[in-house]
Amino acid sequence: MVLNGMTWDHPRGYNPLVACSARWRELTGVEIQWERRSLQDFESYPVAQLARQFDLIVIDHPHVGQVTAEECLLALDSEDRKLELAGIAGGSVGPSFSSYTWQGRQWALPIDAAAQVQAWRPDLLPSFASRWEHVIELARSGLVQCPMLPPHSLMCLYTLTANAGEPRGTETKKLIASDGGAHAYHQLAELIPYISDQCFQMDPIAIFEAMAEPRGGIGCVPFIYGHVSYAME
Secondary structure, three states, X not given: OEEEEEEEOOHHHHHHHHHHHHHHHHHHOOEEEEEEEOHHHHHHOOHHHHHOOOOEEOOOHHHHHHHHHHOOXXXXXXXXXHHHHHHHHHOOOOOOOHHHEEOOEEOOOOOOOOOEEEEEOOOOOOOOOOOHHHHHHHHHOXXXXXXXXXXXXXXXXXXXXXXXXXXXXXXXXXXXXXXXXXXXXXXXXXXXXXXXXHHHHOOHHHHHHHHOOOOOOOOEEEEEEOOHHHHOO
């Protein structure tokens, strides 16, 4: 028996699945063949279309509401898996497990976790930017870039509202509180004039690749995901 899986095209999103699938084949005789798509495709391609082609799909947690509404994936919380799921939940980082819980069902399991962090180059800056005023100061000097290709611009807004103590709502119709949302919007509006127009065509991996260039001038990215491979020598 062969199952078809779809994941995202990065060593972090592919290699662990290949290793796990090899062990699964040894234990069960079932083979899983994984295909890959780009990060941008991973974030924006309709899950319902993928569900028609693949047996297993790696999704990003913002898709949970969509797959629930479209009923294109099966929930994983069958009665005979309660103990197994409790163990996975207990071993997950932060709210990783609950981020895939919606309307009382579990739609995916966390195999990877990421949150927006600040990235900076110690060869270009003496330290990270600890305050927003410092971010803007560095941006004026041309040292700051930020991935603004959707949905990352929206994620920046979410991060700023959460940092202000007003995280986005998940159980109410009001997505963002008015005061916190307005403040975060003005913060981004303050930053945008100092970053390159190319940022609006760049996802986090594209920004990291540019930042990793030996002669690259990006010293600080205030909102980006902590892809661990870019922290290695």
